Amino acid sequence: MADKPFIHPYIPNSVPATKQAMLDELGLSSVEEIYAEIPDRLRCKAPLDIPPAILAERDLRRHVQGLLDKNASCVDYLNFCGAGCWQHHVPSIVDEVINRAEFVSAYCGGDYSDLGKYLTRFEFNSMLGELLDYDAVANPIYDWGDVAGRSFRMARRITGRDKVLVPSHMSPMRLMEARTLCQPESMANSTKIRFYEWDRETGMVDLEDLRAKLDDSFAAVYWESPGYLGTIEARGAEIVEIAHEHGALAIAGVDPITLGVLAPPGALGADIACGDIQALGMHMHAGGGCSGFIAFKDDDPVFAQECPLELYTVMETATPGQYAVAEALAERTSYGARDQGKDWVGTASGLWTIAAAVYMAVMGPQGFRELGETCIARSHYAAKLLGEVPGVSIKLSPSFFKEFVVDFSGTGKTVAEINKKLLGHRIFGGKGLSAEFPELGQSALYCVTEYYDQAAIETLAAAVKEVTA
């Protein structure tokens, strides 16, 4: 390359004549005169240890696609793993909209020039508000575990109390993220996480233990429905009542795709809901499809004031009947107040909110209801077939939406062994639970959504029967 000028299609001014004309206009002999701002002792002397360029688009495409083709996808294989990232069908219209160059390339343009982005964002907030039954939905950020931790911190700020009570079968991964946000307990401003028990028979929370553990020193009680282990929590309204008796907030962690058939957290009386929108039209992207939301009732402004995420309000313009959308209470965010703000916000998952808006709009109330019914029916069908395999049993309550615990202990084989063998059948089995929940023995968390039909489920059951025999 040394003897040939580097002219790159993404760098128009790499053309030597252009570069020279610009230098001439500035009265400079080379760009090196500008880099004189960096003293010699701080200059990078060694060449970058990076392979030579693959310049032609065709060659680069072949190279990277070749690497990606080493992966086996959930299209190549049947996938029955969920555990916080779920394979639902992504309508083509969703991908069509989010792949529009305007949306893909937009960033923080103003209220006028990027109006469509803000209108879509408001529609997302409004439609998710309908699903959850809340008047306020904040702009989503990284993922469920992150917003769980932020909800705990928000509750702490609202109540002035520094402890939260969470069920001990909360998703361990989400708990890890929340702990990072809540700080080590030795720190003065840490939010302390305490646990209440869960019922090993049903998978639901242990209300007696909740009553025993809770007192007036807690900022919030958290629960998940469906829980990490798949069970639909039957007593959400009672959890809310118990929390409120002690002046604590009730925080519900939910998977919004269940809410076509399940009671929404707003109706159960939860003060705050958090969860992930990944199921609402996102490809899994190895977990990159996740995005966490926070929603609340907005009957007391303190919730908006202490909410750590951006809020957008609808407004009018100089032309009657015309609407605009703008950020509300911007001063309280880290952009407005730096270290005096409410946690922080940053570039996180904007495009996914557009995807979810399109998804909710095409699904409508009937789509969500039917999808819920299909998930329940097919996952129970899978549970039934798997439960008939010798040595295999289904654990916990039969009230589940799409995920359930399959115990392989009776087969004499480990989940790891079984999953390895299932790969030979081009099947991804459920997530092994023995590290996270040793009391469940050799169990795995299986997930069956509307994505897989009866035939796929029967293929799974036959394969499990074969590999466990």
Next chain:
Amino acid sequence: MSEPMKNAAQEKLAGLARLRRDGGVLHDYQAPRWDEPFIMEQGAPGERGILVPLAEDDVTAAVGEAADYIPAGMSRAAAPDLPEMAQYQVLRHYLRYSQMTLGMDLGSDISEGTCTMKYSPKMHEELIRGHRAADLHPWQDEATMQGLLEIVYETGQYLKSISGMDAFTLQPGGGSHAVFTNACVMRRYFEARGELDQRSEMITTIFSHPCDAATPMVAGFKVITVMPDENGYPDLEAFKAAVSEKTVGCMITNPEDTGIYNPQIDKYVEALHEAGALAFTDQANANGILGYARARDAGFDACHFNLHKTFSSPHGCEGPATGAYLCTDELAEYLPVPLVTKVGGKYHLDYDRPESIGRVRGFLGNWMGVIRAYAWIRNMGPEGLKEVAEISVLNNNYLDNLLMAVKGVSRPYAEGHRRLDQVRYSLEQLKEDTGVGTEALRDRMVDFGIQSMWMSHHPWVVPEPFTPEPCETYSKDDLDEWAAVIKKGSDEAYADPQFVLDAPHAQPIDQLRRTEAMEDPEQWAFTWRKYKRKFLKQT
């Protein structure tokens, strides 16, 4: 700037700042104006946007009705009030919204400085949309994700070379998230050494990104913010005075938002190290120093990059984004789990890291951004990366020469020193002379089809600020056009300020009203259902 150069620039701008049909470079632009109702107000009962699979008869016969499995009281009582709308009508609605979004691909986004609005190659979008990238489950057996893990591992090696660091994670879901990761790594480092009780203060500077102040606060630290000296550099004496046995470290940017490279940056780091503290540099704005300066060479213990800025991943209406966090071997054991490792030609996810901070994000990370960054780095190669830096710096100085010839524009601090990748300008003079400040000019420039300009992070230390960043994507003509738009706005402000103050004039909507909704609980409405109840009196 010398007088002859300034005169030449002014003469050039006078010719440019006219509509194209009059011989200039400005677009006679009108944004699409669809007058499109909210989707919640469209459709009709019974319409469907998509049909979903229904359970087969055999399935239903085997398991019964779905309702039987929902606990009492947990069935949804009233259906959600979502649109009922056919698919074409939904598509048309969102295409109209996309048209009313200028974005970067259409809008010559030199405007959003600190954001590095570079071209995101379309081929990379095809790569990440394929099912062997998009339809991977994070808990798949790692043997079935070797291609992805290889891409992540190799990208980590490249970023190590670019920064001089020893170890990396690509788990953070954005730049600020990587910065938060740093605060947690430093916290864990001192916790492991038993010094967390003693060390409680993080130092940043006012021209560093707000997340450099906010995330250490979230991590539990008191934040000390150093102000600039008269030249715009963080005041070294004030910085040294802030360092003590209580200091955790620093989280600072270089070059800062001002585009000024701090030539003494290693002295700040030395002061920290002498006190046993750590030093992190926020490299969100690394575009101008790729291959020219490395965080490690200035003594830093850790740094981060935004793959959606410097490394070409698109911004996607503010994400999904990817933060790359890099550090020395001394801090590596504290990185979040899992790390991607390579053993005997195979790639692994390593969870066995007892000293780790745990997690900042679920699963693995936003690795769509890593695939794009990998492709981009491989496409550039080592020489190309330096060319990126060189052209972005040249572009910035070329634009600067033009902008400094515009009446009412000034460039505070560090007179006689050139800026690298961006510049923070001030319109204080314009505001004083005409009443037109930076917000009004921002809302006027979009009428020429140019994306609205980024002004400044808060607080506005520079009055009436704006911060363009003409990265390597933009041609000489693009730079001329951008400068001409500012020149045009300045001309209009001096001739007819009210016209600028009434802007915008060619946008999808007119000027905002009822702006008190942004602060007043009685006025705001975060969802349509709230608005309908509050203002339309519908239930």
